[in-house]
Amino acid sequence: MKRLFNIGLLLVSASLAVGCFNEDDRNYQYFPNMYESVGYEAYGSYEVFENSQEAKLPVEGTVPRGWKPYGFEDSNEGYQNAKASLTNPLPYTEDNVNEGKALYTIYCAICHGDKGDGKGTLAQREKILGIPAYNDAGRAITEGSVYHVMFYGLNTMGSYAAQTSEEERWKIDHYVMDLKRQLNGAPKREFVSEEEAEMMMKENASDESISGTEMSEEDQNDEAQPETTEQEDMTEGEQENTEVNQK
Numbered sequence: 001m002k003r004l005f006n007i008g009l010l011l012v013s014a015s016l017a018v019g020c021f022n023e024d025d026r027n028y029q030y031f032p033n034m035y036e037s038v039g040y041e042a043y044g045s046y047e048v049f050e051n052s053q054e055a056k057l058p059v060e061g062t063v064p065r066g067w068k069p070y071g072f073e074d075s076n077e078g079y080q081n082a083k084a085s086l087t088n089p090l091p092y093t094e095d096n097v098n099e100g101k102a103l104y105t106i107y108c109a110i111c112h113g114d115k116g117d118g119k120g121t122l123a124q125r126e127k128i129l130g131i132p133a134y135n136d137a138g139r140a141i142t143e144g145s146v147y148h149v150m151f152y153g154l155n156t157m158g159s160y161a162a163q164t165s166e167e168e169r170w171k172i173d174h175y176v177m178d179l180k181r182q183l184n185g186a187p188k189r190e191f192v193s194e195e196e197a198e199m200m201m202k203e204n205a206s207d208e209s210i211s212g213t214e215m216s217e218e219d220q221n222d223e224a225q226p227e228t229t230e231q232e233d234m235t236e237g238e239q240e241n242t243e244v245n246q247k
Protein backbone atom coordinates (compact mmCIF):
# COMPACT_ATOMS: atom_id res chain seq x y z
CA MET A 1 0.00 0.00 0.00
CA LYS A 2 2.78 2.37 1.02
CA ARG A 3 4.63 1.53 -2.17
CA LEU A 4 1.60 2.29 -4.31
CA PHE A 5 1.21 5.59 -2.53
CA ASN A 6 4.84 6.45 -3.24
CA ILE A 7 4.49 5.59 -6.91
CA GLY A 8 1.31 7.65 -7.05
CA LEU A 9 3.03 10.61 -5.45
CA LEU A 10 5.88 10.34 -7.92
CA LEU A 11 3.49 10.25 -10.88
CA VAL A 12 1.53 13.24 -9.63
CA SER A 13 4.63 15.35 -9.01
CA ALA A 14 6.15 14.29 -12.35
CA SER A 15 3.01 15.24 -14.23
CA LEU A 16 2.88 18.54 -12.33
CA ALA A 17 6.46 19.28 -13.30
CA VAL A 18 5.87 18.43 -16.96
CA GLY A 19 2.49 20.12 -16.99
CA CYS A 20 3.96 23.43 -15.88
CA PHE A 21 6.69 23.31 -18.50
CA ASN A 22 6.30 26.11 -20.99
CA GLU A 23 8.45 26.17 -24.11
CA ASP A 24 8.24 29.94 -24.39
CA ASP A 25 9.50 30.51 -20.89
CA ARG A 26 12.87 30.06 -19.31
CA ASN A 27 13.50 26.66 -17.83
CA TYR A 28 13.69 26.04 -14.13
CA GLN A 29 16.99 26.96 -12.66
CA TYR A 30 18.69 24.56 -10.33
CA PHE A 31 21.39 26.26 -8.29
CA PRO A 32 20.37 29.67 -9.62
CA ASN A 33 23.48 31.33 -8.20
CA MET A 34 25.38 29.62 -11.00
CA TYR A 35 23.41 31.75 -13.46
CA GLU A 36 22.65 34.84 -11.49
CA SER A 37 25.99 36.06 -10.27
CA VAL A 38 26.43 38.03 -7.07
CA GLY A 39 28.39 40.68 -8.97
CA TYR A 40 26.60 43.67 -10.47
CA GLU A 41 25.66 43.46 -14.13
CA ALA A 42 27.09 46.27 -16.24
CA TYR A 43 23.71 47.72 -17.16
CA GLY A 44 21.76 46.39 -14.19
CA SER A 45 19.61 48.46 -11.88
CA TYR A 46 20.59 48.41 -8.18
CA GLU A 47 19.40 50.62 -5.40
CA VAL A 48 22.87 51.20 -4.00
CA PHE A 49 23.74 53.38 -6.98
CA GLU A 50 22.67 56.89 -7.76
CA ASN A 51 19.72 56.65 -10.24
CA SER A 52 19.90 52.91 -9.44
CA GLN A 53 22.11 52.64 -12.48
CA GLU A 54 25.23 50.52 -12.40
CA ALA A 55 26.76 51.92 -15.61
CA LYS A 56 28.33 55.28 -14.81
CA LEU A 57 29.45 58.08 -17.06
CA PRO A 58 33.23 58.52 -17.24
CA VAL A 59 34.67 61.18 -14.96
CA GLU A 60 34.43 64.63 -16.49
CA GLY A 61 37.45 65.41 -18.63
CA THR A 62 38.13 61.74 -19.43
CA VAL A 63 40.07 61.32 -22.64
CA PRO A 64 39.61 58.04 -24.54
CA ARG A 65 42.77 56.17 -25.45
CA GLY A 66 44.10 57.15 -28.86
CA TRP A 67 42.13 60.39 -28.87
CA LYS A 68 43.55 63.82 -28.35
CA PRO A 69 41.33 66.76 -27.44
CA TYR A 70 41.07 69.45 -30.09
CA GLY A 71 41.77 72.85 -28.63
CA PHE A 72 39.43 75.00 -30.70
CA GLU A 73 35.75 75.51 -30.00
CA ASP A 74 32.98 74.88 -32.48
CA SER A 75 32.16 78.57 -32.83
CA ASN A 76 32.98 81.41 -35.14
CA GLU A 77 35.69 82.50 -32.74
CA GLY A 78 37.16 78.98 -32.62
CA TYR A 79 37.15 78.91 -36.42
CA GLN A 80 38.94 82.26 -36.66
CA ASN A 81 41.53 81.20 -34.08
CA ALA A 82 42.22 77.88 -35.81
CA LYS A 83 42.42 79.67 -39.15
CA ALA A 84 45.02 82.09 -37.82
CA SER A 85 47.18 79.86 -35.65
CA LEU A 86 46.76 76.14 -36.37
CA THR A 87 49.32 74.60 -38.73
CA ASN A 88 49.83 71.14 -40.18
CA PRO A 89 52.13 69.08 -37.93
CA LEU A 90 52.72 66.44 -40.63
CA PRO A 91 55.73 66.92 -42.88
CA TYR A 92 54.88 67.70 -46.49
CA THR A 93 56.22 64.46 -47.98
CA GLU A 94 55.16 62.81 -51.20
CA ASP A 95 53.73 59.85 -49.26
CA ASN A 96 51.64 62.04 -46.97
CA VAL A 97 50.25 64.02 -49.88
CA ASN A 98 49.45 60.89 -51.91
CA GLU A 99 47.63 59.34 -48.98
CA GLY A 100 45.83 62.63 -48.51
CA LYS A 101 44.78 62.53 -52.14
CA ALA A 102 43.39 59.00 -51.79
CA LEU A 103 41.41 59.99 -48.70
CA TYR A 104 40.22 63.21 -50.33
CA THR A 105 38.91 61.20 -53.27
CA ILE A 106 36.96 58.98 -50.89
CA TYR A 107 35.50 61.61 -48.58
CA CYS A 108 35.49 65.01 -50.23
CA ALA A 109 35.60 64.76 -54.04
CA ILE A 110 31.92 63.77 -54.31
CA CYS A 111 31.07 67.38 -53.38
CA HIS A 112 34.22 69.41 -53.88
CA GLY A 113 35.29 67.74 -57.14
CA ASP A 114 38.62 66.09 -57.99
CA LYS A 115 40.13 69.51 -58.66
CA GLY A 116 38.67 71.20 -55.60
CA ASP A 117 36.69 73.60 -57.77
CA GLY A 118 33.42 72.85 -55.95
CA LYS A 119 31.99 70.99 -58.96
CA GLY A 120 31.77 67.43 -57.65
CA THR A 121 29.08 64.97 -58.72
CA LEU A 122 26.65 66.09 -56.00
CA ALA A 123 27.10 69.73 -57.01
CA GLN A 124 26.48 68.91 -60.69
CA ARG A 125 23.31 67.04 -59.74
CA GLU A 126 22.31 69.97 -57.55
CA LYS A 127 21.99 67.76 -54.49
CA ILE A 128 24.20 70.06 -52.41
CA LEU A 129 24.44 73.75 -53.15
CA GLY A 130 26.93 76.42 -52.24
CA ILE A 131 30.09 74.31 -52.40
CA PRO A 132 32.99 76.74 -52.73
CA ALA A 133 36.16 76.34 -54.78
CA TYR A 134 39.21 76.06 -52.56
CA ASN A 135 40.71 79.21 -54.03
CA ASP A 136 37.60 81.26 -53.19
CA ALA A 137 39.18 84.60 -52.27
CA GLY A 138 36.46 85.49 -49.77
CA ARG A 139 37.15 82.36 -47.75
CA ALA A 140 40.95 82.45 -47.95
CA ILE A 141 41.24 78.97 -46.43
CA THR A 142 44.34 78.06 -44.41
CA GLU A 143 45.72 74.75 -43.09
CA GLY A 144 44.05 75.58 -39.79
CA SER A 145 40.63 76.44 -41.19
CA VAL A 146 40.59 73.33 -43.39
CA TYR A 147 41.30 71.15 -40.37
CA HIS A 148 38.72 72.96 -38.27
CA VAL A 149 36.03 72.47 -40.91
CA MET A 150 36.87 68.78 -41.28
CA PHE A 151 36.68 68.39 -37.50
CA TYR A 152 33.34 70.13 -36.87
CA GLY A 153 31.76 70.42 -40.31
CA LEU A 154 30.26 73.67 -41.61
CA ASN A 155 26.53 74.11 -42.29
CA THR A 156 25.57 71.49 -44.93
CA MET A 157 29.03 69.95 -44.81
CA GLY A 158 29.19 67.30 -42.10
CA SER A 159 32.00 66.61 -39.63
CA TYR A 160 34.67 64.08 -40.60
CA ALA A 161 35.91 63.57 -37.04
CA ALA A 162 34.31 60.14 -36.80
CA GLN A 163 35.37 58.76 -40.18
CA THR A 164 38.97 59.93 -40.14
CA SER A 165 41.82 59.90 -37.64
CA GLU A 166 43.70 63.03 -36.71
CA GLU A 167 46.63 61.96 -38.88
CA GLU A 168 44.37 61.25 -41.85
CA ARG A 169 42.76 64.68 -41.57
CA TRP A 170 46.15 66.36 -41.68
CA LYS A 171 47.08 64.32 -44.76
CA ILE A 172 43.87 65.44 -46.48
CA ASP A 173 44.70 68.99 -45.37
CA HIS A 174 48.02 68.90 -47.24
CA TYR A 175 46.22 67.78 -50.36
CA VAL A 176 43.48 70.43 -50.07
CA MET A 177 46.15 73.15 -49.83
CA ASP A 178 47.77 71.56 -52.91
CA LEU A 179 44.49 71.85 -54.80
CA LYS A 180 44.17 75.48 -53.74
CA ARG A 181 47.65 76.21 -55.14
CA GLN A 182 46.78 74.41 -58.39
CA LEU A 183 43.53 76.36 -58.78
CA ASN A 184 45.46 79.59 -58.27
CA GLY A 185 48.10 78.48 -60.78
CA ALA A 186 50.69 78.88 -58.02
CA PRO A 187 53.96 76.92 -58.23
CA LYS A 188 54.06 73.46 -56.63
CA ARG A 189 55.31 73.28 -53.07
CA GLU A 190 58.54 71.35 -52.68
CA PHE A 191 58.41 68.06 -50.81
CA VAL A 192 60.26 67.69 -47.55
CA SER A 193 63.07 65.10 -47.75
CA GLU A 194 62.78 61.83 -45.84
CA GLU A 195 65.49 62.87 -43.34
CA GLU A 196 63.86 66.22 -42.67
CA ALA A 197 60.51 64.50 -42.29
CA GLU A 198 61.93 62.11 -39.71
CA MET A 199 63.43 64.99 -37.75
CA MET A 200 60.09 66.79 -37.79
CA MET A 201 58.21 63.72 -36.60
CA LYS A 202 60.66 63.23 -33.73
CA GLU A 203 60.24 66.82 -32.60
CA ASN A 204 56.50 66.48 -32.86
CA ALA A 205 56.49 63.24 -30.92
CA SER A 206 58.37 64.89 -28.05
CA ASP A 207 55.98 67.81 -27.79
CA GLU A 208 53.07 65.49 -28.57
CA SER A 209 51.53 67.73 -31.18
CA ILE A 210 50.18 64.75 -33.04
CA SER A 211 50.00 62.23 -30.28
CA GLY A 212 47.01 60.00 -30.33
CA THR A 213 47.72 58.86 -33.84
CA GLU A 214 50.68 56.81 -32.71
CA MET A 215 50.88 54.86 -29.51
CA SER A 216 54.08 54.06 -27.68
CA GLU A 217 55.02 50.39 -27.52
CA GLU A 218 54.23 50.32 -23.84
CA ASP A 219 50.68 51.51 -24.47
CA GLN A 220 50.16 48.92 -27.15
CA ASN A 221 51.27 46.16 -24.80
CA ASP A 222 48.99 47.46 -22.10
CA GLU A 223 46.11 47.26 -24.44
CA ALA A 224 46.82 43.82 -25.83
CA GLN A 225 47.46 42.11 -22.52
CA PRO A 226 44.13 41.70 -20.78
CA GLU A 227 42.52 40.03 -23.76
CA THR A 228 45.22 37.48 -24.50
CA THR A 229 45.89 36.47 -20.90
CA GLU A 230 42.20 36.04 -20.20
CA GLN A 231 41.84 33.73 -23.15
CA GLU A 232 44.97 31.74 -22.48
CA ASP A 233 44.37 31.25 -18.78
CA MET A 234 40.98 29.73 -19.36
CA THR A 235 40.64 26.00 -19.51
CA GLU A 236 38.30 24.58 -22.10
CA GLY A 237 35.66 23.91 -19.48
CA GLU A 238 35.71 27.50 -18.32
CA GLN A 239 35.35 28.74 -21.84
CA GLU A 240 32.30 26.56 -22.32
CA ASN A 241 30.88 27.92 -19.10
CA THR A 242 31.21 31.49 -20.21
CA GLU A 243 29.51 30.58 -23.45
CA VAL A 244 26.62 29.00 -21.62
CA ASN A 245 26.29 32.01 -19.37
CA GLN A 246 26.14 34.30 -22.31
CA LYS A 247 23.25 32.39 -23.81
Ligand code: HEC
Nearest residue numbers: 107108111128130131139141145146149154155156157160
Ligand atom coordinates in the same frame (compact mmCIF):
# COMPACT_ATOMS: atom_id res chain seq x y z
C1 HEC B 1 28.18 66.73 -48.74
C2 HEC B 1 29.06 67.55 -49.51
C3 HEC B 1 30.43 67.86 -48.94
C4 HEC B 1 31.44 66.98 -48.64
C5 HEC B 1 31.41 65.46 -48.81
C6 HEC B 1 32.53 67.76 -48.16
N1 HEC B 1 32.21 69.09 -48.16
FE1 HEC B 1 33.43 70.64 -47.69
N2 HEC B 1 31.93 71.95 -48.01
C7 HEC B 1 30.66 71.62 -48.43
C8 HEC B 1 29.83 72.81 -48.44
C9 HEC B 1 28.37 72.88 -48.84
C10 HEC B 1 30.65 73.87 -48.00
C11 HEC B 1 30.23 75.34 -47.76
C12 HEC B 1 29.74 75.42 -46.34
C13 HEC B 1 29.30 76.81 -45.97
O1 HEC B 1 30.13 77.73 -46.00
O2 HEC B 1 28.12 76.97 -45.65
C14 HEC B 1 31.96 73.29 -47.76
C15 HEC B 1 33.07 74.03 -47.36
C16 HEC B 1 34.34 73.52 -47.25
C17 HEC B 1 35.52 74.31 -47.00
C18 HEC B 1 35.59 75.82 -46.88
C19 HEC B 1 35.36 76.17 -45.43
C20 HEC B 1 35.61 77.63 -45.11
O3 HEC B 1 36.52 77.88 -44.34
O4 HEC B 1 34.86 78.48 -45.62
C21 HEC B 1 36.57 73.43 -46.92
C22 HEC B 1 38.02 73.77 -46.69
C23 HEC B 1 36.04 72.11 -47.11
N3 HEC B 1 34.69 72.19 -47.31
C24 HEC B 1 36.80 70.96 -47.07
C25 HEC B 1 36.26 69.67 -47.17
C26 HEC B 1 37.03 68.47 -47.00
C27 HEC B 1 38.51 68.43 -46.72
C28 HEC B 1 36.17 67.43 -47.16
C29 HEC B 1 36.47 65.93 -47.04
C30 HEC B 1 37.01 65.50 -45.79
C31 HEC B 1 34.87 67.99 -47.47
N4 HEC B 1 34.96 69.35 -47.44
C32 HEC B 1 33.74 67.24 -47.75
C33 HEC B 1 30.22 70.37 -48.79
C34 HEC B 1 30.93 69.19 -48.63
